Amino acid sequence: MATITTPNGFTLDDSGKRVVVDPVTRIEGHMRCEVNLDESNVIRNAVSTGTMWRGLEVILKGRDPRDAWAFVQRICGVCTGTHALTSVRAVEDALGIDIPENANSIRNIMQLSLQVHDHLVHFYHLHALDWVNPVNALKADPKATSALQQSVSPHHPKSSPGYFRDVQTRIRKFIESGQLGPFKNGYWTNPAYLLPPEADLMAVTHYLEALDFQKEIMTVRTIFGGKDTHPNWLVGGVPCAINMDGAMAAGAPINMERLNYVRSVTQRTIDFVNNVYIPDILAIAQFYKGWLYGGGLSGKNVLAYGDIPDRANDYSPENLMMPHGAIINGNLKEVHPVDLRDPEQIQEFVPHSWYKYPDEAKGLHPWDGITEPNYELGPNAKGTKTNILQLDESAKYSWIKAPRWKGHAMEVGPLARYIVGYATGHEYFTDQINRTLSALDLPVSALFSTLGRTAARALEAQWAAEKQMYFLDKLIANIKAGDSNTANTTHFDPKTWPSEVKGVGFTEAPRGALGHWIRIKDTKIENYQCVVPTTWNGSPRDSENNIGAFEASLMNTKMEVAEEPVEILRTLHSFDPCLACSTHVMSEDGEELATVKVR
């Protein structure tokens, strides 16, 4: 290849040293990344590969559509519930089922609590070690750490010098034991880490605090869904009936005690995000604001479907509290509407994916998708089919398909939502962005970066926690007004269904725009397709050689040490990759698939 320029504006040069990272860790699922570095250790070519495939939609074929949520929920246990919600929406769309207002509020509370939980756990437990050095925290002065804590977050109760000294002692004992556990073989001498010891100690302390606290956030889903991970959902509403003051309310799913519990958790969630997560992001960003790599596609093409309907059953952009729209070529003045039903808008391509199409120059809309696995390595790959040393990106190289919106590779996720929100004048988002940029003394262009992606996620957690309280209040107000309904069962019985229907459901998953497309025939699933956030972001090249968001974001980043992928991990993690989500797309031809590949 040597040097080529892609239609979406990136110059790729594969002549330099090739570095392979496999597995990429601290993500959901399995992923590989290869880059070429020039003589100054700057990334000049990037190749991202999904390395797993499960084939869930073929498994769905012929099943009861009312059960689909449970299957697709198991696409991902990290964004647990978002696939289930997308699925019940797709089935309800196909069957024309309206849900009660209370069900809408409860679903929104569950979805918003997922946003907060997922973002918080992602930042502290999957991403923080790209910015924070726990070994360096041992050098911190606990008193100075306490002063730092009190200056960045005066309302957080855990801020005494003694508290930080105790945590430091615990970390020291842990490290000195020689059994480093998850910190083993980390890159702790790499100059890419920029925090002073006190900031490292504060952040490591919050790594542990957040690990303790995150389990509380999700308990609202245990109340409404019975368990977490993987709570329960229902086509037509929610399964948790409400009984406020009737006989046997104490044994009912939702009563006053349960709602009080939800309120308590929601308030503590708001406090934790405001007092810990947001201040940490600002504090860490202060030290990294000169490191503005990783923008990739974010300054060009971003996509959001929107989510969180204020009133039930209205999925128009005006009623969605999360932004909707597509931005092309960085033109923030024009936000395009997105139609998930239009066969010309969302299409998936496979010339660089391990699947086969009759005509691979063309893309297919999810309702008409074909998925036939076709695992093969290109002529320039090194190694063998079961021991890959180096991939050949001029051929097929990933279990992820390449979705495109009107032919464009798009970035999705919190940053995409914030950019669309900023462009459409979403008041809350815009205000948050302006305050953050002003606190850091950065221009708007700084948004289009790894740091921007990480910050947008935190801002969104703050928004989501507040909106969770909004919907709890709304739920209670509606019950007070005399409506205790939680499920519409008029069309629950398959005997009431038309013989052939199709539908689409969408959400904004924590990682970005998520759509499920379903066809139902004679009460069974005829075809089921998911196009998920990491399929967009982790997409390989398409027939025109456009690169996807992961690959674009790594371009032109300087690595401090070629053998230590700190910067690669930092930028890939800023997307919060979810590979189990992205690599399972399936189609009508499923049954053949089961036999084609048996060896």
Place this chain on the structure above:
Amino acid sequence: MPETFYEVMRRQGITRRSFLKYCSLAAGALGLSPAFAPKIAHAMETKPRIPVLWLHGLECTCCSESFIRSAHPLAKDVILSMISLDYDDTIMAAAGDQAEAIIDETIEKYDGNFILAIEGNAPLNEDGMYCIIAGKPFVEQLVRVSQHAKAIISWGSCASWGCVQAARPNPTRATPTHKIPGIADKPIIKVPGCPPIAEVMTAVITYILTFEKLPSLDSQGRPKMFYSQRIHDKCYRRPHFDAGQFVEKFDDEGARKGYCLYKVGCKGPTTYNACSTVRWNGGLSFPIQAGHPCIGCSEDGFWDKGGFYDRLTDVHGFGIEANADEIGKTAAGIVAGAAAIHAGASVIKRIASKGDDA
């Protein structure tokens, strides 16, 4: 000297006296005589952390997500003070070569003395390349590590039974741990559930560390302490089943009164798990309490045992006594003859399996 559980508790301001009291409570909770309390205390004070390699195959990470929700003990304390979680690609700092080097190092340094925990399973089709780790099939990594482990924990329904990717027609030939060709002949503890209950996961670990032995397993390889009873056996809605009071459809009067969910598809009568006893997320609730029928997620092949809203039998109009038995019989028949009825004299009829000593 590695930090011990005792030191953790001390640092949290807990005195030795309270610690010993905790230990005797723990012994009580585990059904042991108070004489065991000193033994538990000793184990927690002195034990160095056992290395754990936690591998991930085809899965959704719900087991890890469940694990970090453990209320007692906290996941933080398990990771910092009880085990040495040296490899877990979901949370480890290292990646690529530096991550894979840890496996070699652990095998060399702790051969036969570490625990292999598996989340997910290995696909065997396409020469294993539906799940690739470091350029090679995941199944190779799994088999190799198993040969050097002391024992294997199969987390969740994926590793235990195959779970969702192994549901018909199982396109990738996703295969649970114990059926992987070449897997070492080591004890395998299955902790099924999609996911398993967090506190069950951490209890299995703390039991092994505390008693320095593996928990007793039933004929299917599950710890008896958590998997010897059906959800139905201890369900708080069981009296409504016995009284013939059922939810007929979602959000009806019965649903609002917390009646039995059997008629809307509850698989509690055929599902072995601790949901109705230990409950979820620190004992807060469980699916039936929140109004949804049990979908049977800890049972082998639960995805292929009929719809989640199909009742286990079509018997209508049963009442209190004999009809409850009818239900029991039909329900037990669903699990392919593995279960039988032991008719009891009381109102509450127990359904027990031949396969274990429930």
